[in-house]
Amino acid sequence: MDRFRMIFQYFQSNSESVMNGICGLLALASVKMYTSFDFNCPCLPKYNMVYGVGIMFLPPMALFLCGLILNRQSLVMLEEWKRPTGGRKKDLAIIRYMCFSIMQRAMIAPVVWIIVTLLDGKCFICAFSSSIDPEKFVGFANITPTQIQLLLSKVPCKDDELMKNHTARKAISRYLRCWSQALGWSILLFLIVVAFLARSLRPCFNQAAFLQTRYWSNYIDIEQKIFEETCCEHARDFAHKCILHFFESMQQEIKLRRFNAPREAEEGEAEEDHLRGITDQEQMNKLLKSWYYSKPPLDVSQATQRQPMDRERPSVPWADSLSNRGNTPQTAKSSRQTDV
Numbered sequence: 001m002d003r004f005r006m007i008f009q010y011f012q013s014n015s016e017s018v019m020n021g022i023c024g025l026l027a028l029a030s031v032k033m034y035t036s037f038d039f040n041c042p043c044l045p046k047y048n049m050v051y052g053v054g055i056m057f058l059p060p061m062a063l064f065l066c067g068l069i070l071n072r073q074s075l076v077m078l079e080e081w082k083r084p085t086g087g088r089k090k091d092l093a094i095i096r097y098m099c100f101s102i103m104q105r106a107m108i109a110p111v112v113w114i115i116v117t118l119l120d121g122k123c124f125i126c127a128f129s130s131s132i133d134p135e136k137f138v139g140f141a142n143i144t145p146t147q148i149q150l151l152l153s154k155v156p157c158k159d160d161e162l163m164k165n166h167t168a169r170k171a172i173s174r175y176l177r178c179w180s181q182a183l184g185w186s187i188l189l190f191l192i193v194v195a196f197l198a199r200s201l202r203p204c205f206n207q208a209a210f211l212q213t214r215y216w217s218n219y220i221d222i223e224q225k226i227f228e229e230t231c232c233e234h235a236r237d238f239a240h241k242c243i244l245h246f247f248e249s250m251q252q253e254i255k256l257r258r259f260n261a262p263r264e265a266e267e268g269e270a271e272e273d274h275l276r277g278i279t280d281q282e283q284m285n286k287l288l289k290s291w292y293y294s295k296p297p298l299d300v301s302q303a304t305q306r307q308p309m310d311r312e313r314p315s316v317p318w319a320d321s322l323s324n325r326g327n328t329p330q331t332a333k334s335s336r337q338t339d340v
């Protein structure tokens with residue numbers, strides 16, 4: 001249990017690892033969805049293209065939107081982009097970095113779906129079987145164009161009576177599958193080359209600006225988390241005190257029923273008070289409104305300067321020792337005189 005707790009705390013504290021894990025799960029889910037999907041081409045001239053292209057691109061759009069929804073940083077980026085300036089300036093470089101990171105993670109599952117469909121070839125055959133040139137294949141002589149389009153649309157259907165024993169069906173299927181797989185491998189190779197160049201050429205650019213944008217994007221995410229946790233702590237303490245105040249007149253009855261009210265009161269006093277002087281609804285609403293419209297500037301030196309400087313200085317531990325050292329010779333002399 002301790003190991004699982006440590007793993008959960010790690011992923012909870014590291015939002016980047018969580019997002020990478022979610023993207024991996026979406027990619028695996030896309031592959032599983034495609035393998036379990038029952039693909040049935042309509043085999044009609046007007047509907048093959050719509051069905052095949054729709055299967056290739058509509059599920060990736062849904063997976064892309066799921067990636068945006070599940071990514072917490074997308075909401076943080078939009079809030080940072082739309083928030084009023086207030087006491088803190090908005091940096092467009094940070095917003096661009098967050099947007100690129102979000103899009104990069106959200107595109108993983110859709111790209112996996114498209115590559116898998118192209119490598120399989122069924123959707124490509126269904127979509128473009130009616131678009132090939134019939135003169136490249138035998139068996140279409142002395143046939144009207146309408147009949148040719150009807151026969152070509154029946155190519156994805158193996159059990160159809162019109163194309164079941166046709167000599168060109170397997171040739172057309174192999175031809176389209178080759179193009180589909182070539183396109184899929186080309187896209188995969190292109191993405192691998194782009195990722196390699198991005199990794200290898202990144203040190204050639206300004207690393208200081210990259211570190212700054214990455215730091216402040218992480219800061220915005222962590223700041224939002226801490227603010228939400230602080231609000232939850234405040235709401236918990238606020239509700240606790242309101243309930244205690246409501247049941248204050250029933251303390252004697254609670255004690256008689258052995259609800260351990262004194263212990264709860266002592267524990268409540270011993271716990272840290274998270275109310276921080278905000279004790280009513282109007283004050284809390286003003287605080288939340290101020291946080292949205294005027295976030296504090298990124299300068300913690302002001303917070304350290306506000307600490308009281310006129311506190312009583314603690315007694316210096318070595319002062320007594322110095323005074324004792326000054327008195328030791330006199331006591332030694334008096335003791336010598338008495339001995340004499």
